[in-house]
Amino acid sequence: MGSVTGSFSYECDDCGVFKIYSVENSPVIHCSSCNKKLGTIPKHWSLNKSCPFCQCKSYYKRKDFNQIIGITIIIVGAILSIIYNYFILMGFAFLDILMYYIVPDVAVCYKCSAELRGFDGMDSLEVFDHHKAELYHYSQDGK
Numbered sequence: 001m002g003s004v005t006g007s008f009s010y011e012c013d014d015c016g017v018f019k020i021y022s023v024e025n026s027p028v029i030h031c032s033s034c035n036k037k038l039g040t041i042p043k044h045w046s047l048n049k050s051c052p053f054c055q056c057k058s059y060y061k062r063k064d065f066n067q068i069i070g071i072t073i074i075i076v077g078a079i080l081s082i083i084y085n086y087f088i089l090m091g092f093a094f095l096d097i098l099m100y101y102i103v104p105d106v107a108v109c110y111k112c113s114a115e116l117r118g119f120d121g122m123d124s125l126e127v128f129d130h131h132k133a134e135l136y137h138y139s140q141d142g143k
Helices: 067-084 086-102 130-138
Strands: 007-011 018-022 028-030 037-040 059-063 105-109 115-117
Touching (some): 067 086
Antiparallel strands (some): 028 037, 059 105, 105 115
């Protein structure tokens, strides 16, 4: 098993800056805005270990796709479907299927919503579970 080569996306609790952090160079992650220490990535970190930011051990997978772009595509499709009827709906359905197979998955921590990319074992994760998310949201320590 080699060293960690993936990346993490995390929003700093202090200043609110959201950034993607590559962990190839340094095992310690600091906020690029306020320099707060966010977490430490062990040399052989994997998805079966605790989240480096909040120590939670549960992750889910989702598509790594910008949600604002997704909503924009839906709105454009809805407007165009008024003019072009069903042909545009079939086109957008085809686009959706195509993007499902092209866009990679990202692992997301249930407790702190950190996004983890490029790690082995992504296929073994389950999709988002509302019940599990509520358990982490309302629990005291979330572990």
